Amino acid sequence: MKSRSPDLGFRLGTGVFAVLLVLIVCGIGVELARVSMPSIQKFGLAFWRTDVWDPVVGDFGALPFIWGTLYSSILALLIATPIAIGIAVFISELCPAVLRQPLMFLTELLAAIPSIVYGLWGIFVLVPAVRSIETSMPEVLRQLPLFSGPPLGLGMLSAALILAVMVIPFSSSVSREVLKSVPAAQREGAYALGATRFEAIRAALFYARTGIVGAVMLGFGRALGETMAVTMVIGNTPQVSLSLFAPQYTMAAVIANEFAEAADDLHLAALVEIGLVLFIITLIVNSFSRLLIWSMARTVSPAAEIPTETAEAAA
Amino acid sequence: MRTKRMVVAALACFAALGVGAAAQAIRINGAGATFPGPIYTKWFSEYNKLHSNVQINYQPLGSGAGIRQIMEQTVDFGATDGPMTDEQLRGASGRIQHFPTVLGAVVPIYNIPNVTAELKFDGTVLANIFLGKIAKWNDPAIAKLNAGVNLPGTDIVVVHRSEGSGTTYIWVDYLSKISPEFKKTVGVATAVKWPTGVGGKGNEGVSATVKQTPGSIGYVELIFALQNKISYGPVQNAAGEFVKASTQSVTAAAAEAAAKMPPDFRVSITNAPGKGVYPISSFTWILLYENPKDKTKAKALVDFMKWALADGQKFAPDLGYAPLPDGVVKLEMTALAKIKTQ
């Protein structure tokens, strides 16, 4: 069997690089856990639910950051999801063929703009605009906890808006791929039965619902980890607040701001533990969303592979 | 095949650039306070003009970063306006010395729509504003100090530093001396737990936020208020006078410093007694290891320090800082000799 050993060599040779990739991912988790050990040992599980961040006395809790991250990402999702699905439907089903490529290109462009440019635009254009919206809010609405606090412009609302814009192209391109994989028979059957465009598309969306949920969650995962654009507009104040006007803090932002200078080891460990928390949360969200997309591919046809990664790589 | 050759050529270029560039210059990296950022970057730029082979790259990341990075030895020198604590000094892998470089002032900046008059502050009012106890601009405590000024009923937006900062240290050091409640609630450190307000990054970030947010108040080094034309007010000193920050009033604050200087140069001159003194003044320090690993860089740094303490001081007044008193400079030159450069 002369051809065995070169082939084995090839398998091992390429396999080494694949192992390297896996090791890098494990390495991230291990490294984060190792450096954050002092904080894990001191605070334990209470770290996740304590609302305090006091570098002076060395008391740290991640709750304000977990709150800020989840609140801003969920708000962004609420704003972005209908728009993302609308775009996906329009490009894949409704738009004239000649517009398809340009529109796809434009949505890709939206995804490709660096987050620092979003942040720059956020500081100089979005925040003043939000500030004027906040100042012109009628007094009666200001009493609600959702709108309480001084109108800074910087705060949860600006962060949610910027995240929504950044998440839209991501969710929409994956949704588009998911919709493409719905068998034509589904739609044609609906039309044959006399459905309007809306009803036929609704049927397709229902059929693809697991995949669409997966696409939306992928966007959620993206929003969770966004750093630069958020830290430039959110006000960087660790507090748990329902108000859209209040300046708050996210996990990614606090790491970016405080890491270079956490002078004592406990502060550093606490920051890295926040990184670990972020890593775990995004891991769960992303894995779950991929599971959903993959299971949808399986119901369509066992062999079909939805090229989500090309869409993401292009996005 | 062509691509392979191009890749190899590109790699060779990179390697050549890397090696060639490193051969001649002495590259020194430092990080730390934003408070002296304008004058340090001016100094390093001027020094590079005189000694073109010495490139000192300074990154203003905040005093907390300066302390941390010098302790980790990821930079060659640190810079801070909040002196290192005994605990931090013990945690370092070698002896670190503080060297004062220049004197500066922290001023209260504010942005109140339709108010162009200069507002007077005293320590108690400032402490209560930053504690969140005074919430509106037309509060009687502020009005009492500023009779005749039409103060609006807008909310006060407090702007503080979001990261570890020597400017913060100077500010809270002063406020803690005036208000026991402030000392208990907030305390004195480079990074504190603020009862209220938003965070800006660096003196730059606080200036930018105050400039853009109506109704806000913040604290920055004098030069940032001057360069950005942001209103700042006089503060009442220990002698009861309302003094505005300037080269003269800051120099007055350090008048007794030389006589009372401790050997490690860690001293606070906030709320100094005397006439014409600006109460929120401070030294700012460069942190150097007494026995550094890289002796070539150490020698270059010591030579730079000698230049900064002598010729460099003349740049201070134009940028709103005050030069060091002669007595302090003499003490430092002696201390610099202790740094092992071979």
Place this chain on the structure above:
Amino acid sequence: MNRTRFRKLISSLFVAFCAGAVVIALIPLAFILFFVVSQGVRALNVDFFTRLPQPVGEPGGGMGNAIVGTLIVSGLAAVMAVPIGVISGIYMSEYAGGRFASVTRFAADTLNGVPSIVIGLFAYGVAVMPLRHFSALAGGFALGVMMIPIIARTTEELLLLVPGTIREGALALGATRARAVFSVVLPAALPGIVTGIVLALARIAGETAPLLFTSLNNRFFSTSLTQPISTLTVQVYTYATSPYDDWHRQAWAGALVLVAIVLVCSLLARFATRRLERMHARA
């Protein structure tokens, strides 16, 4: 109104909503591009590309060192990520049914979703702390880690798209697996792979967070790999959060350069993909 007219109305509203969604999404894009171009063009001059930053507060100067720095750090990232990414992609496509390939795929997807700030933390621990030095290498390492999964997955999918007949033909002629892949299959997919690499480069050239505590920043012009280096993204961040109007203008100019890089790479990628599709359609 009767049932059919109502259904048709709903359908038209839905179509209008979808079209509206497209418009709503394009508004911020137009807004951003408008601001970046109009504000950035004003500060874009020869000085911007050639000069170094001035001391804090002094107007003038430029981002010459930052532009070079971005090129160097991106180049380092590519040097690291292309071999690992492409070869892992080859493994995943050749042994696609195997268990370890699924593990690798899962790892690549996971790595793709890791927030860039977390990768910065990892790079600090691995590339900065042991060497006690901020460096361009550390920055390149961080960005390289981000590029690997993108390149790996793109390579894998493109290799799988190559018709089986091509590989089988090579094997039938007696080639070893390695020969078949490297001499026949890979060249067929090469344009697509290069496109994927270009897109990945465009993506990481715009990253800021992982560079904050790896390559730090540098006031001087530096090409040394073991020294901190200035990059366009970090410089734009520093200038944007400052109070100086002159720095703000330079930040917009820097943003314009970044957007231009991204735009050019996206257009190139589209053009290449179109040619690739035409090639495959003919074959």
